[in-house]
Every structure is written in C-alpha cells, then in structure tokens.
Amino acid sequence: MAEIVILLAIKKIGIALASRVANQANVQFGKYKTQLQELHGSMGRVARELRIMHEVLCHMDIRNRNNQVYDGWLEEVQKVAHVMEDMVDEYLYLVGREHDIGSCFYLKKGFRKSRSLLSMNQLAFKVKEIEKDLSHLSETNKRWVPMTISGATSSCDYIVKRGQDLANISRSLDEEDLVGVAENREKLEQWLADDDLECSVIALLGMGGLGKTTLAANVYRNERKKFQCHAWVSISQTYSREDVLRNICKELFKDNVSVLSKSAAMDITCLEETLKSFLEQRKYLIILDDVWTPETFDDLSRMVIHNDKGSRLIITTREGDVAALASPGHILTLEALREDKAWDLFCKKTFPKETNHDCHAELKPLSREIVSRCKGLPLAIVSVASLLRVREKTVEEWRRINNQLSWEIINNSRLDHIRNVLHLSFIYLPTHLKVVFCTAAYFQKTIFSKGNNL
Template sequence: MAYAALVSLTQLLDQIMHYNNIPLSEEQELQSLQEKLTFLQAFLENYSHNNGKPVEFLEAQIRDTAYQAQDIVESHISDQVCGDDNCCGFERCFRYLGLRRSNIEKKYEKDLLTVMEQFDSIIEEVINIQRNSRVENLQHSYTSASASSTASASSRNAPSGRDKMVGFDEDLLRIKDRLCGESPKLGIISIVGMGGIGKTTLSRNIFDDSLIAYYFHIRAWITISQDYLFREVLLSLLNSLTVITKDLSLETDYQLAENVYKSLKGRTYLIILDDMWSTKAWDDLKRFFPDDYNGSRIVITTRLLDVASYASSSPVHQLRFLNEDQSWNLLREKVFGQQSCQPKLEKIGRIIAKNCGGLPLAISVVAGVLVKGNRTEYHWRNIARNISGVVTKNDEHFSMILTLSYDHLPYHLKKCFLYMGGFPEDYGIPVSKLIKLWVAEGFLKPVRSKSLEEIAEEYLEDLVKRNLVLISKKRSNGKYRFCGIHDLMRDLCIRKAEEENFLHVLSSNAYTSQRGIKHHRRLIIFSDFTASFFITTSPLPIRSVLNFSRCFLESFVLGFRLLRVLDALKTSLEYFPVEITELFHLRYLAFSYYAVKSELKIIPPSISKLRNLQTLIIHPYPLELYLPFQIWKMPQLMHLMFKTCVLLVPLAARIGWKVPVLENLQTLSTVKKFRFTSKALEMIPNLKKLKVHYTGVSQAKWSKYCLNNLVRLRQLETLSFSFRPTSSWRRDPFSTSFALPPNLKKLTLTGCRFLWEDMAIVGSLPNLEVLKLRDYAFLGREWESNEGEFGRLKFLLMEWLNLKCWRAESSHFPCLEHLVVRSCWQLEEIPCEIGEIPTLRLIEVGPRSKLAADSALLIQEEQRNLGNDILQVRLYS
C-alpha cells in the first residue's frame, strides 16, 4: 500500500502547510518532503504493475518509510497539543517552534532528517530502475522488429471441452438470438461479469453450438488477457483462419493485419475475443474486421464494464450470479451426474451451494472436492463451514482468477478495495458511510474543482464497473445506497490486506491477534476483547478501529493516540467517553449512546478539542441528544448525524456578535426545533443535507422558527422536514409562511399539513428529482397538478394521505420514472394519463390502497395493449 501511504502523508503535509505561522526553516523541510512524495507518487502511477520482485520490494520500502514519516509528524503534533491546553489545532502545534528547542523537538528534527535521507535513498533507486527500464524497452523494440514472434499456445485456440451450462440457459438463448438475428451489420456483443461467473464457459458453449457452427463460415477464438501483445493476437487469428508458415511469421505487424482483413473479407465470421482488459486492445484490432453487411459478429468477454460499453455496438450482456436453486442444480450435476442424491446430503449440499455465493467457478471447485471425498454428512458439513478455505486450498487457478482483478487495479483503487474486507461477511455497507470513511482515512488524491466526496464516488463507481463491488440497493434518486463484495472476494481482500500491513482482523485468539497488529494501521474487531489485550509498553501504529462487536473499553483508545477513525456504532455506551476527546487526530467518530439519566444526554464541551473531526455520528437512546455551544468551534466538521439532537445557536449570534462559521458543514441531521434565524444561516452557509423535526409547536409560537428563511440555504440539495403538531390543532392546515431553497433535488415532507393549493411552491423547484409526501404532508381531498411543474421529478411517493381525487396529465410529470402509493385508502384512482409518461418504469402500490391498486393494473393493461412492455406494476399486501 505504498501509494495509499504517500497520499495520506501528502494530505497531512498539505493541511499543515496551510498555516502561515510556520517558521521558514520548518516550511522548507516540509516542502522538500512534499516534493519527494510527489515524485514517488508519479513513479507508482506511471510504472507498470508487472515489473517483478525488485519493484515489489521497493514498494514495501516506500510504504514503510511513508508510514514512519507520518508517525513522526503526527506524534510531534500530539506532543505539542498536550503541552498547551489553551490552544487548539496546528496553530498550537507550531507556536513552540519559534521558542527554545526542547528535547522532544530536537528528537523530532533528528527523526525527520533520518526519514528524509531514507526517501533520498529510495528516489536514487527509482531513478536507476527508470534508467534501466528505458534501456530494456529499446532492446525489446529492436528484438520485436528483427526477430519472429509466435503466438502463445494458450491464446491460439478455443478452450477444449464443453462444460455443462446450468443456470445460463436464458443467457445462451439471448446471445444466440443476437448472433443469428438482428441487423446484417457487423455486430459487437459484449459479455461482462465478475471473474469466475462463467463468461468463458458461456462463450465456449456458444462457439461450439451446432446452429452457430452452421450459421458462420468462419469461427475463431482468441484469448486477449492482461499481457496483451498485438502481434501475438494477429498470429493467433491467422492460425485460426489459415496455416502459419515461416514466411508469414516473419512479416511485419501491418502485413499480418492485412492478411487478417483479407481472410475475413466477404465471409460470415464469428470472432470470440475472450478476457479483454483494455479499450486499447479493441482500438488496435477493430479496424481489421471488415463489415460486409452479411451478419458477421464479434463477441467480447470482459470483467470491465467500461471496456464492454466502449466496444459494443449494442447493450452489454451482464451475467448475474446463480440463485440458490441454480447453484444447487449445478453442484448436483457436477457431483452426481445422472445419479440421484441422498436426501440427507441434499439438505447440506444446498447450504454448500448457497455459501458459494452464486459463483459458478467456486461451485465447480467445491464439487471437485466433494467428488473425491467421502459422501458423508460429517465431511459435507465441514466443507459447508469453510467454503473459502476449501476453494483456495484446492484450486490455485481459482485464486489466480480472482487475484487478476485485484492486480489490474490502478494504485489509487487498491487501497479502497482492500478496505472493503474490513466489513463483516454479508454486511450491507452504507455507501454514504464508506465514502466518509475513505475521506477520513486520507485515501483520496485531491483533484481541482472536485470535492473529496465526489472523488470517492468516482472511485466507487470505477470499482462497480470492474465488477469488484456489488450494489445491493439504490436510492430513490438512482444513487447507490448499499454495496458489498462477494464473500470469496472479501477473503482475498483480507489476505492481501494482511500481507500489506493494511488491516488486521481481530480473531478470538488474543495472543495471535495482539502480535498481528504490531505493524498494522487498521484494526477490525468482530469479537469481544478484554482490557488486558491492549496493554502494551510501546505505542501501536493503529490509525483506524472499526468495531463491530458490542464491547467497547474507553481505556484502550488512549493507547492509539494517533487514531483517525473510530467506528463503534454497534456499541452502546452509558456515558460519553471523555477519553476520546484526547484523540487530536480523530477525523471520524461514530458510536451509540445509551443515557440512563437525562443529564447524561449532553455531549461534553471538551468535544471541541477534536479540531480535525470531520464526521460525528451518535445514535442516542433515548432519541434526544444535547450538543454544546462548543460544537461551533470545530472548523473541519462536515457531517453531524444523530437520531435527534438539540443544537442551539450561541448567545453571541443571537445578540448580533461575530460568530464562528462552519464552512465545511454539509450534513446536519436530525436537528430538533432549530431556529433558522439570519445569524444561524450565516453559520452554516454550505449545508447540502438537512433533516429537521418539530414537535409540540403551537400555532402561536410557530413564527419564531423563521422557516421563511430556509430559502437562503442556496447550497441545500436534500431537505427532510418532519412536523408533529400539538393535539389541539392536529387536523388544522399549516398556516405559516414557508419557502424552499431553489437548488433542492430531494424533498421529504412528513406531517406538515399543507394545503394542496400550496403544492405550487414544491412543483416550481427547478431541480427537484425526488419528492416524498408522508403522514398528511398535505391536507385535502383533491389535488390537481399543473402544466410546467415538476419538470425534473423522477420519483414520487405518496403515503398516508387523505387524498381522494388526483387529477393529472402526463405532461405534468414529464420525467417521472417511479411512482409509489401507500396507505392512501381514499384515493379513487391513479390518473390513467400517468401511464402515458414515456419515462415511467414502475408503479408500486402498497397496502390500504385497493382502488389505487386496481387502477394501476388497468394502466398496465392499457399500456401493454399499446405495445409498452416496459411499465411494471408491483402490488404489496
């Protein structure tokens, strides 16, 4: 993880360099260190992944030296912070540099000088490698130009044999239809999916199919692979089309390509390009495939969605994991063939098949083990308990297939992918949480004009397109909500992360685990531990603790004085652990807070000592939490997330004095009875997401909350407004003036009791994409939407409304994709015109909405009669 270590250290130095009160000598040293880091980052970004063990050893040196430098700088900062209780942040740290040097400062200078010398030694070695690499490239170019090349045997012919296709019959039929039907124009069909999911097996069955063999005059199979060589691919193609002679192998690349074109010209051909890893490979080859409008086809298999989309002239074919029945059918076919399976083994066999996660290659490997072993319940149960161990131990080829995807990752994605191994098996990882953690860890290389969270979203999207990260659920606006990775891929992450000292999973064996974390930067806790486990005479280099156990001991935290991330959300504490406030470098803090007494629900003012904190997540029980005024003194805060909290504006703001501004604050949820005064809004100018809740507010006191000022939150994109009125006017409509920020994209209104006549305020929002109306958000029996409203709305939810008549035209919701109606028991029908919206894909109708459900089915039937098979209707009881 050399690259990750360099990026993290660079970010730390950038943060320090932003302060102007650093003495010149110190600034020069840090600038010099920064230049060295920039050089090494560029080296790793541009140098090939496959340059042998010397480079791997050099990467380990870079990683360890960067870690050492980070430890030196952050330890020095912590020492300075502890020496001055009246100052905060880096200003406090460097105030002492202008005074007489203490012994600690002299040690810091000596250690920093030592690590700078180590970087100089590494850079010298890098320069030698670059020089030697240039010489080797010249020699290779000369050799390629003067000597003949022969194609590797592995990529010359189609794989021998034909595996039984189980679970992919529909895929096979769909691909065959596309090959033999559709347009006579040359068609490129891309099959994409995770390594081991069956892309090659599916292609092999297509290639050997008797109908395909009859339909195409020429069939050729070429394996591209990561080590792609243009000349070898051309020779492999010609080998499939003709017989390679000595003269042909001596021809230039251009002559070989010309021979490929001539051999295919005028003939109906099928070319399988298996295991493609880059768009460059396709760019190199595509111009040598003639298009004679005779129905010729090219099939590309790849793990990379970007490559598949780039090459394909039609929608890509995404292979999915097998379901439980398909997995069992494949396992049974592999193990028993035509024989029957004993009922007592079938039950365990189904568990084994399920634990393979729908990955055909894993099922095949396990089946091979079952065939060789004893067919006893005991033996099969042991295999069911450890599918990963069985697969990796018994098939080196399987491990290599999964490892290829990791090895192909660019450096900036490797650390993000390995981080996925730090979450429990079958755990739905909240995407918003993952992104916040990546930011706090310092994984992301800054890009001008983009926020770190935008960069993190791009990294995640890239991993998804590489079929390494799986999306389990999306948000109503189409963005990712939960993600994860395949269990067998997770095991690969953990193994690689342990090798790189990137993270360590705490096992039940305390002695082994304690020794294991000595050189690791991240600690993952899945099981309970004891206080004695963390008693150590020397500081541990841990930067992150992800605690998924119920155990939390405040005392052990102080042993990790350089901690950046502490995620203990599954742990319920009876009081706020003040020891945490001593962790100056902390950027991410999450835990659950069970307060026995009401006075214990207050976060202590010392929380403001965490000057670097970006994310604070607390789930309090009971649901209400009081935040101190000092929270406004934490300039790095980006996300404040609670079930319900009370956040007061400092007195200074209320009387008009100058107050701190949280310029970085993007998320504030859920805040109770917040007063949106002009001064309060000045303190949160860049807020993007806000959840606010009001309860027990009478009509007479409503105006003091200044809701008409909400319109001044110009950066706000997501607003959730929840209202629980006093019982005396529970059925009365909302009568206070209300305005909404113009840039809203997502709006949730609960219990607000607006009149339907006021919907124009919502409908006029130019960027609104998601609208959720819950629990009498609007009062009244009739809603008539208007032309020109909801121009970009994609998702509409109506739940627990007393609406009876809804009148709308298709032009009123021109971009609507998803409509949900729940518990609207009086709604007589969904307007039939809604079905005419061209973008509409799904109508969901939940319980207590029978009339709406009947009308939805009629809409679907009418659209199908018109040839619209895209619109789906789902009914829930």
C-alpha cells in the same frame, strides 16, 4: 502490501497536515515554532515523494513480477513508509488529536500504552532522516531502472500469460458448469443465426468470474460450424496487435499449410492485408475475448472486414464503454447467479458422484454459507467446489474451510484462477479506488490478525 503501507502513510500525513491538527499544534507547541515548521515541511516533502513512488509502484508492479532487484527496492520503500507511519502516529499523539481526527483505527497496537514520547526536536530530526532515506531510494531506483526496462518484455509476458491461463480455464469448463444461462445462451445463438447480413458486433458484458468466456466458448463450439471460417483470440490488458493478427491467421489458415507458412514471414501490414482479403468473401465468426478499452477494440476491429455475408464479431468485456461499441440492441449483460442456481452449480461440482448431486444433510448449513460467500460468481463457485470435492466430507473440515476461505484463496494453488480474476481487476483500478480497497484490507488484517487486542 507495499502499496497499502504507502497509501496509508500518505493518508496519515494528510491528516497530520490538516488545518485543524496544524492549528492545535501551533497552540500546543508555540515555543517550538521553528521545529514545527521544519517538521511540517519535511512531512509535505515526504508525502510528495511517496505519491510519486506509489505511481511508480502501480506502473512497475505489473511489469516487474519476480524481479529481485525491484522487490529488494520495494522492500526498502516499505520499511521507510512503516517508519513514517510511526512518526506520524507519534506526532498525532503529541498534538493530542488521536480521538478527534476520526481515524483512530490507523494507530498501531499498543500505541496508547504509557511510554516516553519523542520530543519535538527528535521528531523533526527523525522525519528529516526519512526524507533523506527516500531521496536515497529514488537515486537507487534511477540506477537500476534501465535494467528493469530491458527486462520488461518478459515481465509483461507474465501478465499476458496470467490472462491467457484464466481464459483457457474458462473456455475448458464443462457443459454442466453453465448453470442458469439458458436464456442468455438462447439469445446469443439467435443473434448469431438471424437473417441480418450486415456484420454485427455482439458484446458480452459483466464483471470477472461471471462466466462471459465460458458462455461464449460454449456457443462458439456449437455454432462455429455454421460459418465458413472462425477464430478465437484472447486479448487481456496487455496485448500485441501483431500477436493477435498472427493468432487469428493461425486459426483461419490452419487447413491451408501454404498460406499459413507464408504468413509466418509476413510483417504486420502484409498480415492485415492477407487477413482482410481472406475474410472479404467469407461468412466468419471471430471472438475477441477480454477486451479492456474502447481503444483496443478500435485498434483491432480495423483488421476485420464488414462484409454483407452475415458475419459476426463477439467481444467479451468487463467495461461498459467497450460494450457500448456493439451493434444496437446486441449487448448481453451477465448477472450473478440466483441463489437457487448458485446452489445447483455448487452441488454438481462438490458432490458429482452422489445421487442427484445431493449435499449431505449435515453439511447443508455450512455449504449454504460457503455458497453465499461466492456472491453468485460461477468461477468462484466452481473453484471452491473443486477444493471441497477432494476434502473429507465432515462438518469439522467444512467449518475449517469456511473459516479460512480468505486464506485459501490467497495460498491454495487450486484457487489460482480466483486470484487471477482479482489481480487483473485490481491492477487497473483508479488510484482512489485502490485506496478504498487497500485501507479496508489493512483494517481487516489489523482487526483479525492473531493476538490483536483492538
């Protein structure tokens, strides 16, 4: 929420300082020229400070989950950003541009109601105070940053754990959850079994929730016995190369207690050499699940020997530039489920005890609507279906869930994995795309919030 408030405050200041608005202000408040210049200067400095704070927020938000000191500081920043929003609204009203600047939806509820307006002197003074408040918050930040950095490892572990939990859920989904993937599964199995002895890299590409990990896990369970050794490791956005090496060694050496115990005391260089030596003469299958950057793949692929034993390396990723590192012709792009397949999966998970998993006739219209809102994403369908499976099978209950599905995704613990997919995707979006999402979310909240009369 703080990120939304800060981004919108920055955007509003940009509107207020645009040449058209500034020219209008100069015409309308010529006798306040000095105050107007001071006001514009303060607004510009506030905007610059907020941009820096926003970048800090984007960086620290990942590492400081549940950090009370950080949360307290962030709450104060949010309050100041809210006040700055109010001041810019006031300024835009004074200048008389609320209908012309094309952004009237930003104006807060009740803003157009008749009330006494702040004078230009008062407005300049208020913004100057905001500037001082932000400066004070920056100084406060500097005083506790060392403490935050010292605790960053445990906070990073939070993100690692979130990614691993999501991977574990995807890996543990039942065979029946693999609806509409027969063609992709067959192609993947063919690539694993073909006669090419060169070590090939296979990429499963698609957005979060499409079932990349679930498909890879299913094929891995069925095909790994055809390889002399095999290992699966989850990468995610935050990873430790040493941890990845140790996890692969644990799987490869799980039947060799002696080597496994020795590897526990090895440094990263010895681990890598031991791993390469072991893989050199073996046909292996290794899965690198959830690779986010080409640099990560390059970093990890150095530990893998490209022998001529018919070995295979599978990577799952949401990023096209990562998938491009696969062997020629070995990219499998997953798409959203077709409407009929999405419906089949929903019915299987929602009505598991019904004959042929038939949906109750009176629930079909609402069920169709709920499925359509899942946009063909298997993880979303399975998650929402698991929620509905334990609810009363009545039209009233179905309608209630459908009407508040957004609330359920945010607040219901059964849908944690959907939030994980959304969160892990959002935190690494470029800033300009975050602005789009945050603005849309803020607008939706404003329009649909209880009691709003816009």
